[in-house]
Amino acid sequence: GAVVSQHPSRVICKSGTSVKIECRSLDFQATTMFWYRQFPKQSLMLMATSNEGSKATYEQGVEKDKFLINHASLTLSTLTVTSAHPEDSSFYICSASQLGFSNQPQHFGDGTRLSIL
Amino acid sequence: QKEVEQDPGPLSVPEGAIVSLNCTYSNSAFQYFMWYRQYSRKGPELLMYTYSSGNKEDGRFTAQVDKSSKYISLFIRDSQPSDSATYLCAMSASGQNFVFGPGTRLSVLP
Numbered sequence: 001g002a003v004v005s006q007h008p009s010r011v012i013c014k015s016g017t018s019v020k021i022e023c024r025s026l027d028f029q030a031t032t033m034f035w036y037r038q039f040p041k042q043s044l045m046l047m048a049t050s051n052e053g054s055k056a057t058y059e060q061g062v063e064k065d066k067f068l069i070n071h072a073s074l075t076l077s078t079l080t081v082t083s084a085h086p087e088d089s090s091f092y093i094c095s096a097s098q099l100g101f102s103n104q105p106q107h108f109g110d111g112t113r114l115s116i117l
Numbered sequence: 118q119k120e121v122e123q124d125p126g127p128l129s130v131p132e133g134a135i136v137s138l139n140c141t142y143s144n145s146a147f148q149y150f151m152w153y154r155q156y157s158r159k160g161p162e163l164l165m166y167t168y169s170s171g172n173k174e175d176g177r178f179t180a181q182v183d184k185s186s187k188y189i190s191l192f193i194r195d196s197q198p199s200d201s202a203t204y205l206c207a208m209s210a211s212g213q214n215f216v217f218g219p220g221t222r223l224s225v226l227p
Contacts, residue, residue, distance in 0.1 A: 004160075046214070105151050108160035
């Protein structure tokens with residue numbers, strides 16, 4: 001149980017392109033989803049916390065107009081990297097916590113490797 | 118001082134060895150503790166989830182929490198080459214937003 005699917009797994013695109021990443025909880029409902037960024041050999045850096053039906057909460061230093069987050073349903077959150085540039089190249093990972101259960105751990109997707117040329 | 122500290126390794130051990138992975142933290146309010154395993158180019162996979170102090174065992178894995186020392190450990194018995202991965206600790210005061218350690222890279226040599 002508690003499977004989180006993230007799509008696509010790999011994106012290569014030109015500078016200036018906008019890229020959308022989907023995060024789905026497959027067998028549970030997720031009140032909260034989290035978006036992380038991870039650089040090679042470094043830990044997870046929380047970008048934003050996404051709550052269903054409300055605006056995302058962004059961490060300090062993360063541009064909300066650059067990284068658009070939509071959490072339209074209890075099973076889907078999307079991250080759109082707008083007008084991506086080479087410095088946005090990174091590994092983006094989402095996670096989800098199960099609805100209705102307090103203090104539940106986060107379950108992670110397999111990540112999206114974004115490469116901007 | 119970082120909120121959660123973890124030796125990045127790499128840690129290399131022979132197959133069959135007992136592995137000890139550790140994290141220290143500074144926030145005494147932390148009471149929820151997790152260990153994740155992350156293979157290269159994959160998302161983290163939850164291994165252990167504990168609350169407050171004490172031990173928890175699951176197969177070859179044992180998690181220990183010592184809140185008085187602000188120190189948590191993950192032990193892996195009879196380590197296998199398939200255990201080679203990066204191990205991340207994570208902790209939270211409320212069980213909501215977790216703070217992750219930088220991870221320890223483990224290599225189990227056949």
